[in-house]
Amino acid sequence: MIAINLLPSEYRKSEATPIARFLSIVIGAVVVTTSLVIYGYVHYSRLREAVDLREATEQTFANKKMEADVSLSLQAEINAYEARRKAITDVAGGRILHSRKLDEFLSVIWNGDDRTAYYIWLNSMAVKPARDSRAKGAATSGGNLSFSGYSDTTNFSRVTNLRDALKGKKAFYDDFKGISRPVFRAQEWDDGLEPTSAGKFSFDLTFKPLGPAREDKAVKKGK
Amino acid sequence: MTRLTEKQLLLLTIGITVLISGGLGLLIWSDFRTIDEEKGKKADLDRQIEAAEREIALRPDREYRVIANREISDREVAFLPEEEEIETFWEVLERFAQDSGVRISEIAPSSIQRSGRDKKGAESTISTVPQVLSLRGTIDEFLRFINMVENYERIINVSEYSVSAGEAPDEDGKHRHGIRLALTTFTYSRKIASTIVSIPKYEEKKEHAEVKKWLSRIKVQEKETYTLPLSIQRRDPFVSVRRRPDSPGGEVEGAPDPEYQGGLIDNIVELVQTLQQGLTFEEELQRRGDLWRLTAQRKENRETYAALSENITTANKEVTIPELRERFKRDVTVPWTAIQKRMEDMRNANPRLGLSQVQEWRDRISKLYDERKWADVESEARGFRDSSKNGQHVDDEAKDLVQIIFEMQRSAKVIDGFDKRKIEITGILYSPRGSSVAVVNAKQMTVGEALDADGTVVVVEIGENYVIFETEGVEIKKEQATQATKK
Numbered sequence: 001m002i003a004i005n006l007l008p009s010e011y012r013k014s015e016a017t018p019i020a021r022f023l024s025i026v027i028g029a030v031v032v033t034t035s036l037v038i039y040g041y042v043h044y045s046r047l048r049e050a051v052d053l054r055e056a057t058e059q060t061f062a063n064k065k066m067e068a069d070v071s072l073s074l075q076a077e078i079n080a081y082e083a084r085r086k087a088i089t090d091v092a093g094g095r096i097l098h099s100r101k102l103d104e105f106l107s108v109i110w111n112g113d114d115r116t117a118y119y120i121w122l123n124s125m126a127v128k129p130a131r132d133s134r135a136k137g138a139a140t141s142g143g144n145l146s147f148s149g150y151s152d153t154t155n156f157s158r159v160t161n162l163r164d165a166l167k168g169k170k171a172f173y174d175d176f177k178g179i180s181r182p183v184f185r186a187q188e189w190d191d192g193l194e195p196t197s198a199g200k201f202s203f204d205l206t207f208k209p210l211g212p213a214r215e216d217k218a219v220k221k222g223k
Numbered sequence: 224m225t226r227l228t229e230k231q232l233l234l235l236t237i238g239i240t241v242l243i244s245g246g247l248g249l250l251i252w253s254d255f256r257t258i259d260e261e262k263g264k265k266a267d268l269d270r271q272i273e274a275a276e277r278e279i280a281l282r283p284d285r286e287y288r289v290i291a292n293r294e295i296s297d298r299e300v301a302f303l304p305e306e307e308e309i310e311t312f313w314e315v316l317e318r319f320a321q322d323s324g325v326r327i328s329e330i331a332p333s334s335i336q337r338s339g340r341d342k343k344g345a346e347s348t349i350s351t352v353p354q355v356l357s358l359r360g361t362i363d364e365f366l367r368f369i370n371m372v373e374n375y376e377r378i379i380n381v382s383e384y385s386v387s388a389g390e391a392p393d394e395d396g397k398h399r400h401g402i403r404l405a406l407t408t409f410t411y412s413r414k415i416a417s418t419i420v421s422i423p424k425y426e427e428k429k430e431h432a433e434v435k436k437w438l439s440r441i442k443v444q445e446k447e448t449y450t451l452p453l454s455i456q457r458r459d460p461f462v463s464v465r466r467r468p469d470s471p472g473g474e475v476e477g478a479p480d481p482e483y484q485g486g487l488i489d490n491i492v493e494l495v496q497t498l499q500q501g502l503t504f505e506e507e508l509q510r511r512g513d514l515w516r517l518t519a520q521r522k523e524n525r526e527t528y529a530a531l532s533e534n535i536t537t538a539n540k541e542v543t544i545p546e547l548r549e550r551f552k553r554d555v556t557v558p559w560t561a562i563q564k565r566m567e568d569m570r571n572a573n574p575r576l577g578l579s580q581v582q583e584w585r586d587r588i589s590k591l592y593d594e595r596k597w598a599d600v601e602s603e604a605r606g607f608r609d610s611s612k613n614g615q616h617v618d619d620e621a622k623d624l625v626q627i628i629f630e631m632q633r634s635a636k637v638i639d640g641f642d643k644r645k646i647e648i649t650g651i652l653y654s655p656r657g658s659s660v661a662v663v664n665a666k667q668m669t670v671g672e673a674l675d676a677d678g679t680v681v682v683v684e685i686g687e688n689y690v691i692f693e694t695e696g697v698e699i700k701k702e703q704a705t706q707a708t709k710k
Contacts, residue, residue, distance in 0.1 A: 021233050028240025035247035042254045050261035057268040061275065067282070068275035073418040074285035075278075080416040081292040085441070087349045088299060091378060091409050092444045098381040099370035100449040106362065109460040122460045126385035143383070152464065193465040 094210035096142065096175065098127060104172035105145070108165050115152070117161040120201075122149035130209070141177060142207030151199040154186040159201045166205070180204040286422050290429055291437035296415070298513075302378040302446045303411045309352055312408055315375060316356070323368035325360030325402070333382075333405055349411045353382065358402040362386065362459045365402055367451065367493070372406065374448045374497075379408045388461040396482075398462040445516070450497055450527055484547045487538050492554045494534065498527045499558070502565055509569070514580060518606035525609075528566065535559060576611050581621035584610075585628055592631050597639035604632035637697040646674070648690055648703045659685035 005012055017025075109120060125147040130140075151158045159182045167173050180203055187200045227235070304312070313330065320327045333353030358365065365386065372379045382405040389400045422428065501524040508517040535555060542551045576584075584607045591599045607628055611617050614625040650662035661668050661682065674680040674692070684691040689702045 018229050018233075021229065021236060024233055024236040024240070028236055028243075031240055031244045032247070035244045035251070039247045039251050039254070042251050042258075047254045047258050047261075050258045050265075054261045054265045054268070057265045057272070061268045061272050064272050064275035064279065068278040070420050071278040071282040071285055073416070073420045074282065074289050077416045077419065078285060078288050078292060081289075081296070084349060084411070084415065085299060085444070088303065088444050091349065091380070092302065092446045095378075095380045095447070097373055097447050097449050098384070099366060099373050099451065102366055102369065103449070103451060106366070106457060106460060110457045113458060119464070120460065121388075121462065121464050122386075123388045123463075124386065125461075126383070127381075128383045149460070150463075189465075192467060194468050195465065198465075 096207065096210070101127075101145070101172065101175065104169060105166075108169050108172060109162075111165065117165065118158040119152040120149050120158075120162060122147055124148050130207075140209060142175075142210045144204055144206055145176075146202065146204040148200070148202035150187065151201060152195055154197050154199045156182075156184055156199065159184055159199055162201075163203065166203075175208055177206045177208045179206075284433065286428060287431060287433035288437050289420070290422060290425065290431075291434045291441060294429065294434070295438060295441050295443060298443050299441075300411055302376060303349065303409050304377045305410060305412075309408070309410050312352065312354075312379075315377075315379075316354075316372070316406075319368055319371040319375075320358075323360070323371060324364035325358045325368045326399070327356055327358055329355075329357035331355050333407075349409050351407050351409055353405065353407045356402075356404045356406065358404060359389075359399045360402065361397055361399055362461050363457075365400070369404070370449060370451050374450075377408065378446055379406055381405070382407050386461060388463070398459060400461050445519075450523065451493075452530065481544055481547065484542045484544055487541060488547060488551050488554065491531070491534055491538055491551075494527065494531050495555060495558050495562070498524060498531060498562060501527060502562065502569070506569065514576075514583070514610065518603075518610060521609055522602070522606060524566075528562075531559070576617045576621065578618055578621045578624075581611075581617055581624045581628075585624045588628055588631055592635060595638075597635045597642075600631060600635035601639070604628055604635075633695075634697050637695045638699055641680070641692070641694055641699050644680075646680070646692075646701065648701060651685060651688060651690070651703055653685065653687045661685045661690045663690065 109122065111117065111119075113119075125145070127143065127145050129143040151162070163179060163182060166179060173179075183202045185200045186197065188197045190196070316327070316330070331354070333355045358368070360368065369381055369384070373381060384402060384404040387401040389398050392398045428434065501520060505517065505520045505524055508520055538551065538555070542548055584603070588600055588603045588607070591603060608614065611625070614622075614629065617625055646664060648661055648663055649665065652660040654660075657670070659669070663674060663682070666674075668674070668682050668690075670682055670685060672682050674682070680692050680694045682690055683693045683698060689700055691698055691700045693699075
């Protein structure tokens with residue numbers, strides 16, 4: 001018996017996969033497979049490798065950082081010692097030894113009670129540090145020594161003799177920048193005491209700024 | 224269910240392929256981005272590792288520096304009290320007041336606040352503690368008081384003071400003055416940094432040459448002190464000299480003065496105590512092997528000893544009141560004998576100086592010599608002679624250096640003497656053929672001629688702008704109108 005398919009050709013069951021579909025399936029499979037392979041390579045090889053490398057580097061860094069932190073702590077300790085050293089130098093090296101200054105000053109004032117050049121007595125004396133000079137930059141003075149008193153005569157030259165004596169005592173005057181000109185005024189009393197007249201005077205000495213020069217001097221201890 | 228046409232199936236196949244491969248492409252792209260990020264992170268880490276390695280490379284040197292700093296730290300802060308010690312500050316002031324004779328009427332904190340910050344505002348390890356004192360005392364008492372304060376082993380600085388003359392004497396006859404004194408002391412915290420690193424093999428590394436190098440570079444700040452000389456008869460200038468014409472105006476000539484004689488003993492006793500403290504410190508420095516400070520302290524002690532010796536001789540004649548003679552014997556003569564024995568023992572216990580120590584002396588003296596500080600060369604060389612028992616107490620290998628030191632001392636003395644002679648070269652008539660003439664101290668001189676009659680300074684060479692003299696075996700080059708230099 002002969003069977004005849006009367007269906008139009010497009011409705012008939014095809015005998016093989018059409019070439020277009022076949023090709024698209026094959027190409028699709030190749031593309032997908034290749035993509036999968038590339039993905040697998042990138043994800044499980046390249047990425048893993050990069051992550052592993054980064055993690056290993058992180059570990060190395062963590063170890064190195066610990067060592068570096070120790071080194072930095074050592075440096076911080078050195079810095080702290082140096083800062084303290086500087087502070088100590090400022091404290092001890094920059095000080096004026098006032099017992100020395102006062103001792104020398106009293107000796108000049110006393111003058112062995114030699115009345116030929118000057119003979120004086122004091123009523124006040126003050127030593128003051130420089131105020132706020134550092135805020136404006138380098139200090140221009142290390143403070144002041146001021147004193148006032150009386151000379152036993154109204155002769156002005158006796159006071160200038162004292163000024164010369166102060167300037168002439170090198171050990172004493174070396175720490176000073178200068179001495180003011182004397183302020184002098186004749187004074188008379190009527191209280192029955194002698195001398196009945198005297199020269200009232202005052203002086204102001206300016207210390208040199210505290211600094212390295214004084215530090216050098218500080219090394220020479222004692223008298 | 225309708226069947227898909229061939230065309231639809233084709234499109235479906237292509238669509239699925241594109242979808243799947245697109246998804247995979249996205250994943251791959253995302254992975255590449257992650258890889259780039261990882262690489263970036265790694266590069267950052269590499270840079271940080273490089274920086275860390277640079278720090279690590281500095282560690283050995285830093286360890287040596289820290290060791291040097293730690294080793295010298297106690298010496299550096301020797302005169303700074305620790306924070307907890309500050310309580311003794313007031314006790315010390317009270318003791319000094321009693322010892323000196325001043326009377327403290329008030330102690331108050333200064334208006335300047337305690338400070339624990341440095342100039343940049345950072346927390347500092349050193350804090351200042353200012354105090355203001357109101358005192359009454361004679362000028363000598365005040366002077367003794369501030370001297371004790373300034374010489375105290377822990378640093379106390381006198382910031383300012385004022386003295387107002389007292390009007391009338393007190394009941395005991397002493398003229399006391401009103402004194403206002405501002406003092407500052409300093410404290411430090413032993414904790415130097417927030418993290419103190421433990422250094423492995425510390426003891427071994429302590430002996431390393433690098434540590435010694437750093438130690439030699441650190442200059443330990445010395446605290447200056449002053450030994451008050453005796454000033455027995457010095458008038459108090461704050462006491463008015465104005466008197467009634469009929470007042471005696473002083474002591475009767477020749478009569479024993481208990482106050483004067485007592486003051487004489489007081490001053491000597493104080494000097495005896497100063498010397499005793501100085502000797503204790505000298506022993507400590509000798510024990511530590513701190514030769515530099517030892518020399519300075521030894522010099523100071525010898526000066527005090529000499530001054531004391533002279534004063535005791537004087538006082539021995541001047542103290543005549545029996546009760547005070549007894550006191551003089553107890554408080555001066557007995558300790559003085561002990562001091563003499565102690566100094567003798569210390570001289571005998573002087574250790575031999577090794578090569579490195581003599582080298583240090585030589586280097587120091589040589590530096591001063593190059594700087595033409597003749598007096599300092601002399602002083603240092605004398606210190607060396609003291610420490611080495613005139614060069615005898617040194618190791619054999621250092622004997623040559625001893626000769627060099629002595630020669631420098633001799634030359635320095637000769638040049639110093641030469642400089643002081645004020646020899647001036649006012650003109651030179653130079654002739655390369657050897658007949659040059661120099662005008663020295665206004666006198667024309669040629670080679671071989673002596674400057675003075677005794678022939679101690681002889682011209683040995685005349686150059687274009689200089690003359691070389693020879694004196695006591697030392698040749699000294701002096702340039703025209705400039706200072707002398709050793710040839």
